[in-house]
Amino acid sequence: MDLSGKSYKAFIERQEALKKQYSPKQAEKQHSKGKLTAHERISLLFDSGTFEEIYTYVTPADQPVEFGKVERTFGDGVIVGHGKVNGRLVFAYAQDFTIMGGSLGVVHAKKIAKIQEMALKMGSPIIGIMDSGGARIQEGVASLSGYATIFHNIIHSSGIIPQISVIMGPAAGGAVYSPALTDFVFMVNHTSYMFVTGPNVVKEVLNEDVTFEQLGGAEIHASKSGVAHMIYDDEENTILALKKFLSYLPSNNVENPPVMADDGSCSDINEKLRDIVPDDPNKAYDVKDVINNIVDRNSFFETAELFAQSLVTGFAKLKGKTIGIVANQPKVLAGVLDIDSSTKGARFIRFCDAFNIPILTLEDVPGFLPGVDQEHSGIIRHGAKMLFAYAEATVPKITVILRKAYGGAFIVMNSKNLGGDFSFAWPSAEIAVMGPDGAVAILYRKELAVSKNPAELKKQLVKKYRDKIANPFIADESGYIDEVIDPAVTRKKIVSAFNALSNKWVKVPSRKHGNMPL
Numbered sequence: 001m002d003l004s005g006k007s008y009k010a011f012i013e014r015q016e017a018l019k020k021q022y023s024p025k026q027a028e029k030q031h032s033k034g035k036l037t038a039h040e041r042i043s044l045l046f047d048s049g050t051f052e053e054i055y056t057y058v059t060p061a062d063q064p065v066e067f068g069k070v071e072r073t074f075g076d077g078v079i080v081g082h083g084k085v086n087g088r089l090v091f092a093y094a095q096d097f098t099i100m101g102g103s104l105g106v107v108h109a110k111k112i113a114k115i116q117e118m119a120l121k122m123g124s125p126i127i128g129i130m131d132s133g134g135a136r137i138q139e140g141v142a143s144l145s146g147y148a149t150i151f152h153n154i155i156h157s158s159g160i161i162p163q164i165s166v167i168m169g170p171a172a173g174g175a176v177y178s179p180a181l182t183d184f185v186f187m188v189n190h191t192s193y194m195f196v197t198g199p200n201v202v203k204e205v206l207n208e209d210v211t212f213e214q215l216g217g218a219e220i221h222a223s224k225s226g227v228a229h230m231i232y233d234d235e236e237n238t239i240l241a242l243k244k245f246l247s248y249l250p251s252n253n254v255e256n257p258p259v260m261a262d263d264g265s266c267s268d269i270n271e272k273l274r275d276i277v278p279d280d281p282n283k284a285y286d287v288k289d290v291i292n293n294i295v296d297r298n299s300f301f302e303t304a305e306l307f308a309q310s311l312v313t314g315f316a317k318l319k320g321k322t323i324g325i326v327a328n329q330p331k332v333l334a335g336v337l338d339i340d341s342s343t344k345g346a347r348f349i350r351f352c353d354a355f356n357i358p359i360l361t362l363e364d365v366p367g368f369l370p371g372v373d374q375e376h377s378g379i380i381r382h383g384a385k386m387l388f389a390y391a392e393a394t395v396p397k398i399t400v401i402l403r404k405a406y407g408g409a410f411i412v413m414n415s416k417n418l419g420g421d422f423s424f425a426w427p428s429a430e431i432a433v434m435g436p437d438g439a440v441a442i443l444y445r446k447e448l449a450v451s452k453n454p455a456e457l458k459k460q461l462v463k464k465y466r467d468k469i470a471n472p473f474i475a476d477e478s479g480y481i482d483e484v485i486d487p488a489v490t491r492k493k494i495v496s497a498f499n500a501l502s503n504k505w506v507k508v509p510s511r512k513h514g515n516m517p518l
C-alpha cells in the first residue's frame, strides 16, 4: 500500500478527527456529573485489549431535518462491539451522552440492532450500557421505529442469551422498556434514573412535585418498583459487580454455566447449621446465614436484594457449579409470600430454568399474605405466577424445608407433587395445612367458647397440634418429602442430589407456549 497516497492520508485524517471528537473536554463533561465516558465504561467491562469496536465511523442518517439539527459525528452516539469478559465472548453497546444526549437516531438504533443480532447468532450475552435522552426528537418517527426493532430483538433473544442492562444516566420515556425487557437491570445510585415521564410532566399533569431521584432513582427502582435488580454507589463498582455476575451465567440456553475450580475449603458437614433456626417458632433468623453455610465460601450473589425482602433470590456456587437460590426470609414479614415476592420469585425461577441453572429452595413460609390490600391487588393472580414458574421449570429442583411450610405456600415452594425432584426437611420443619393457632381456632371454636380457661386450653391444643400434625415426620412417612435430615449434612445431601440430577431430561410436549397468569 502507498502510505503517502491520497487514501491513506484520508484514513489517517479520519482517525485524527475521531480523536478530536472524543476530547478531554468531552470526558470532563461526563466526569463532572460523576459519570464515566462510554469508552471508559467499555474498557472497564472488557478484558484488557479484547474489545473490538465496529461501525466506529458511521454517521447519522442523511435525511432532511425540519426541526433542530443533527450533529454529523462519527458513531452516532453509541459504541458497539465485542470482546472478552473473564475470557468469554460478550457483545455490548454503550450510549454516549456527550453526543446529542446519547439520543437514539436511526443509525444509532441500527448499530444496536446489529450487535443484538450478532450476539444472538453467536450465542453470547449482550450488555447494554444506557445513558440517553431517548428517541432523537429531530429524527421523529424513524427513531421510534428504531426502538421498536430493538425491543423486537430483545424479546426474540429472551431465554436464548442472557441480556443485561446497565443504566448509567437517564433512561426516559418509552426507552425504559428496553431495559425492562432484559433479564437483569443494574443501576448506579444518584447518577442514573428511569421513568416513563419525567418530573416536569408529572407536575403538569398531576400537579405533584417530585425530584428525578424520588421518581426514578436507583434506590426507588431497587426497593419499590423492582425494576432494578442491582444498584451500586459508583460506576466502577457497578461494572465490577456485573463482571462477577456474568461468571454465574452460561453464554446461552444450550450451554451450562461456567464451572469454577472447587478449592475444597467448604466442609460438606457443617454443624453451625444446627443452631441457626431458633427453637421458638415465632423467633426470626436470617436465612442468608443458612445460605452462606451451605454454598461455596463467599459465592452467594444476591439479586434484587432490596425488593420484596421476604423472599431472597440469588446465584451461588456449589462445588464450583452455579445454582439459583430461592429462600423465604423469616427476618422480613416472617417470610410471607406477598405480591412482590411472588413476582420476584417467579421471574428468577424462569431465568434459572431458561439458562440451565438448577434451583435450590429453602423454605420457611407461614403462607400467602392475607388482607384486603393484597387480595384487591391480586395476590391470587400474582401468587399463581410462582406456582406456574416452579411447575414449568425443568431444571433440577431441590427443596429443603427449614421450618414452616403451611398451606398453599407448602405447595408453591417447589413441593414434590408440583414437580420438585428432591425434598428434604430439617427436624424443625412444621408441615401442615395451616399454622397451629389458625387450626385450633377453627377445629375447636365451640370448645374454646365454652371453656372456663380458653387460654390454657388453646395452649394445650397448640402443643398437641405441633406434636401430632405440624412436624416433618408425617410427610416423611407418607412420602411427601424424601427425607428428614440433620441440618449439619445439608450441603452433602444437596451436592449429592444435584449430582444425581445432573443429566435430568424432561420431554415437554410441543405447544406454542403456556399461558402464565400475568
Ligand code: HXC
Residues within 6 Å of the ligand: 099, 100, 101, 102, 103, 132, 133, 134, 135, 136, 137, 138, 144, 147, 148, 170, 172, 173, 174, 175, 198
Ligand atoms: C435529541 C436530545 C434528546 C433527545 C437530550 N438531547 N435528549 N437530543 N433528542 N431525546 C440533547 C439536548 O438537546 C442537549 O443537547 C444534550 O442532549 C444534553 O441534554 P441536556 O438536556 O442538556 O442534559 P440534562 O440537563 O442532563 O438532561 C437530560 C435529560 C433531558 C433529562 C435526558 O435532556 C431530557 O429531558 N431529554 C428528553 C427526554 C425525553 O423525554 N426523551 C424522549 C423520550 S420518549 P446540546 O446540544 O444542548 O448539548 C422516547 C420514545 C421511545 O424515548 C419510544 C419507544 C417505544
